[in-house]
Amino acid sequence: MRVTIADVARAAGVSKSTVSRVLNSKGEVDARTARRVRHVIDRLGYVPSSRAVGLARGRGRTLAVLTPSLSWPWAAEVLQGAVDAVEAAGYGLLLFTRGRGRESMARFAGQVSASAFDGLLVVEPEWQIEAAATLHRTGLPVVLVDDRARHPSFPCVATTNALGGELAARHLLALGRRAPLVVTGPQRFGSVRDRLDGFVRTLEAHGVEHDPRRTVEGDFTVRSGAEAVEKLLADGQDLDAVFAHNDLGAAGALQALRAAGRRVPEDVAVVGFDDVPLAACTDPPLTTVRQPLRELGAAAADLLLSRLDGKPPPAEPVVLPTELVVRDSAPAPVP
Amino acid sequence: MRVTIADVARAAGVSKSTVSRVLNSKGEVDARTARRVRHVIDRLGYVPSSRAVGLARGRGRTLAVLTPSLSWPWAAEVLQGAVDAVEAAGYGLLLFTRGRGRESMARFAGQVSASAFDGLLVVEPEWQIEAAATLHRTGLPVVLVDDRARHPSFPCVATTNALGGELAARHLLALGRRAPLVVTGPQRFGSVRDRLDGFVRTLEAHGVEHDPRRTVEGDFTVRSGAEAVEKLLADGQDLDAVFAHNDLGAAGALQALRAAGRRVPEDVAVVGFDDVPLAACTDPPLTTVRQPLRELGAAAADLLLSRLDGKPPPAEPVVLPTELVVRDSAPAPVP
DNA sequence: CTGAAAGCGCTTACAG
DNA sequence: CTGAAAGCGCTTACAG
Numbered sequence: 065m066r067v068t069i070a071d072v073a074r075a076a077g078v079s080k081s082t083v084s085r086v087l088n089s090k091g092e093v094d095a096r097t098a099r100r101v102r103h104v105i106d107r108l109g110y111v112p113s114s115r116a117v118g119l120a121r122g123r124g125r126t127l128a129v130l131t132p133s134l135s136w137p138w139a140a141e142v143l144q145g146a147v148d149a150v151e152a153a154g155y156g157l158l159l160f161t162r163g164r165g166r167e168s169m170a171r172f173a174g175q176v177s178a179s180a181f182d183g184l185l186v187v188e189p190e191w192q193i194e195a196a197a198t199l200h201r202t203g204l205p206v207v208l209v210d211d212r213a214r215h216p217s218f219p220c221v222a223t224t225n226a227l228g229g230e231l232a233a234r235h236l237l238a239l240g241r242r243a244p245l246v247v248t249g250p251q252r253f254g255s256v257r258d259r260l261d262g263f264v265r266t267l268e269a270h271g272v273e274h275d276p277r278r279t280v281e282g283d284f285t286v287r288s289g290a291e292a293v294e295k296l297l298a299d300g301q302d303l304d305a306v307f308a309h310n311d312l313g314a315a316g317a318l319q320a321l322r323a324a325g326r327r328v329p330e331d332v333a334v335v336g337f338d339d340v341p342l343a344a345c346t347d348p349p350l351t352t353v354r355q356p357l358r359e360l361g362a363a364a365a366d367l368l369l370s371r372l373d374g375k376p377p378p379a380e381p382v383v384l385p386t387e388l389v390v391r392d393s394a395p396a397p398v399p
Numbered sequence: 400m401r402v403t404i405a406d407v408a409r410a411a412g413v414s415k416s417t418v419s420r421v422l423n424s425k426g427e428v429d430a431r432t433a434r435r436v437r438h439v440i441d442r443l444g445y446v447p448s449s450r451a452v453g454l455a456r457g458r459g460r461t462l463a464v465l466t467p468s469l470s471w472p473w474a475a476e477v478l479q480g481a482v483d484a485v486e487a488a489g490y491g492l493l494l495f496t497r498g499r500g501r502e503s504m505a506r507f508a509g510q511v512s513a514s515a516f517d518g519l520l521v522v523e524p525e526w527q528i529e530a531a532a533t534l535h536r537t538g539l540p541v542v543l544v545d546d547r548a549r550h551p552s553f554p555c556v557a558t559t560n561a562l563g564g565e566l567a568a569r570h571l572l573a574l575g576r577r578a579p580l581v582v583t584g585p586q587r588f589g590s591v592r593d594r595l596d597g598f599v600r601t602l603e604a605h606g607v608e609h610d611p612r613r614t615v616e617g618d619f620t621v622r623s624g625a626e627a628v629e630k631l632l633a634d635g636q637d638l639d640a641v642f643a644h645n646d647l648g649a650a651g652a653l654q655a656l657r658a659a660g661r662r663v664p665e666d667v668a669v670v671g672f673d674d675v676p677l678a679a680c681t682d683p684p685l686t687t688v689r690q691p692l693r694e695l696g697a698a699a700a701d702l703l704l705s706r707l708d709g710k711p712p713p714a715e716p717v718v719l720p721t722e723l724v725v726r727d728s729a730p731a732p733v734p
Numbered sequence: 735c736t737g738a739a740a741g742c743g744c745t746t747a748c749a750g
Numbered sequence: 751c752t753g754a755a756a757g758c759g760c761t762t763a764c765a766g
Contacts, residue, residue, distance in 0.1 A: 066514070066743090068743055068744085069743065069744060069745095070743080078752075078753085079752065079753045080743090080744080080745090080753090080754095081746080081752070081753060082752060084744070085751095085752090087744095090745095090746095092751055092752095094751055097752085111509060111513050112513060112744070113454070113513060113742090113744070114514065115450050115453045115515075115743080115744090116454055116742070116745090117744055118744090118758095119448070119450045119451055119454055119744070120743075120744040121745065121746095122745095124450065126515070133479060134469065134475040134482075137472065137475070140472070140475040141469070141470065143469055143494075144468060147469075147495075147496050151495065151496075154509075156493045156515055157493065158461075158491045158493055158494075159478075159482055159493075161479065161482050161486075178446050178447060178448060178449035178452075179448055179449065179450065180449040180450075180461070286676075286679070312676075315680040318682070341470065341472075341621075342676075345651075345654075345680070346680060346681065346682065347653070403759055404759065404760060404761095405759080413736075413737085414737045415737090415761090416736070416737060416738080417735085417736060419760070419761060419762085423761085427736095428735070428736085432735080447760070448759055448760070451742090451760040452760055453742095454742050454758090454761095455741080455759075455760040455762080456742085456761065457742070457761095737765090738765090738766105740761105740763090740764100741761085741762085742759105742761085742762105743758105744758085745758085746757085746758105747755100748754095748756100749754090749755105750751105750753085750754105
């Protein structure tokens with residue numbers, strides 16, 4: 065039923081070796097023979113079995129990506145960037161998410177050992193970093209989409225998180241704000257600490273002291289953004305700005321501020337992070353620090369692909385720039 | 400380097416056949432022999448090569464999914480549901496998106512012929528339906544996540560779109576609205592026509608005539624939702640409600656209404672469709688017809704898996720229910 | 735209950 | 751430039 069290389073060889077009156085040679089344009093083949101073989105291939109609609117090729121060659125054309133839940137819009141964007149790049153290279157991409165915790169990691173490890181793929185992309189690694197390190201040591205090419213320099217032993221791509229924090233701070237300072245609430249993500253993340261550092265350092269460089277009580281650790285959910293605002297308000301603290309470490313948190317802050325009767329941006333200016341599609345749909349639309357999410361995914365995929373081609377990993381992480389996108393929640397300062 | 404079945408056989412003092420038998424618990428194996436083999440497997444950390452197994456058996460444990468861009472939040476949710484189900488079954492999932500049109504479909508077709516996977520999930524098929532049909536004929540198990548009964552020759556899972564339209568209409572009628580704008584998706588989609596039908600029929604069943612000029616075809620983008628409202632307003636038509644066929648469109652309508660000085664929900668009530676995460680973050684939060692997106696993905700995956708196990712496809716499409724989620728953009732009617 | 739052998743569909747030295 | 755043969759790592763009748 066399936067057309068095999070043997071069928072092609074027979075129909076073309078040559079050996080399987082020769083068919084293989086024209087298939088992979090490897091070794092010298094007589095031009096006329098090659099043409100004949102190609103014709104037969106077309107006529108029969110022959111496509112080599114990826115399994116057989118993979119087995120014979122010891123590797124195939126399949127990559128895998130391990131990513132957080134796709135319900136996080138930024139993960140979906142990064143993944144889309146990776147898919148596009150992988151697809152363009154003619155590779156397949158196996159998708160694993162961290163939906164089911166340890167159990168699902170175990171299953172993942174099984175696939176790895178089964179060498180079902182030839183390279184791995186890890187998006188925002190957390191506790192699975194050990195697993196990644198083990199694989200890496202095993203010889204599996206691994207690339208991380210991650211925070212700068214947190215895992216220096218891996219090739220990785222990252223964004224300028226500290227600069228992002230700085231951009232947010234400069235903008236709020238220019239708007240005359242002096243008492244911002246910072247809703248961070250989980251502070252075990254290096255990216256989060258970098259954003260915070262960049263923000264606070266910039267504030268202080270401009271003579272604005274940042275009261276630590278105005279830094280609240282969130283978990284990147286809408287709810288945590290709202291709660292941070294509610295709590296601060298309940299404590300009687302005042303604020304004239306919010307810098308949330310992601311757009312979802314900023315959206316939550318927006319809701320809580322409205323509920324508390326604070327006007328945005330007049331009373332409180334709000335700046336988010338990421339620039340996911342949601343950011344343009346809130347009321348008012350969010351000013352935010354844009355991360356080039358698709359580009360991150362694509363760059364990581366390309367890096368992995370080039371490693372498979374035997375190119376050495378870059379000494380430094382690949383770092384893509386963040387930039388400020390100004391919308392109504394923290395408009396451009398009037399000159 | 401790689402531990403093979405031969406290594407295990409040697410270490411356990413048995414043949415490869417026997418190792419294979421205990422691996423697949425197939426055929427009779429002496430209990431003690433089996434135990435010994437298992438020990439060796441554990442000790443050596445042996446995992447069968449998925450490629451070799453696939454080649455020998457003629458099929459492996461890999462599925463593929465062909466889905467629209469993950470930038471559509473609903474696609475990301477459906478995909479997440481599918482990943483979870485596939486992963487739980489111990490299968491791998493190869494991801495293809497329609498990012499690059501025909502070119503990417505060609506590449507996709509290549510992977511298919513290479514039998515890189517054993518079953519295919521198609522999410523919201525449009526022009527690639529022919530390709531799917533061809534594959535299906537070839538013997539590849541295919542399952543669709545699609546609109547009810549549009550492709551009766553495929554096993555598929557769908558939602559109650561007409562009912563969704565009806566729910567939206569009933570809610571708006573209960574709020575006393577009589578002049579709704581309907582922003583549809585592309586009307587070539589069966590789901591879109593079903594939603595529209597359900598909506599209009601319900602209106603008319605309640606003695607409310609629906610002026611066809613108040614049905615505007617959109618393309619599921621935020622922009623198209625906003626434009627539909629702007630155009631209607633520019634034409635001097637009046638409206639007291641909007642029913643958008645997806646939440647993004649509803650978010651766009653919200654923006655345009657605000658810009659036009661209409662209050663939501665007082666002047667204009669707005670109902671969306673899907674209930675993606677964004678829906679809870681708009682101002683006001685969206686009342687919307689919820690689609691069980693993850694469940695759709697999971698159900699499709701399970702259906703595909705059961706087909707691979709040789710179970711016959713269900714005669715009828717699997718249909719999951721939509722339900723109305725009431726938020727502030729169209730609040731519950733006061734009794 | 736167990737093993738030797740053939741076969742899955744390719745690639746790759748090795749000869750010629 | 752081309753072919754016969756071995757090998758990739760498994761499974762599966764077929765004998766015993």
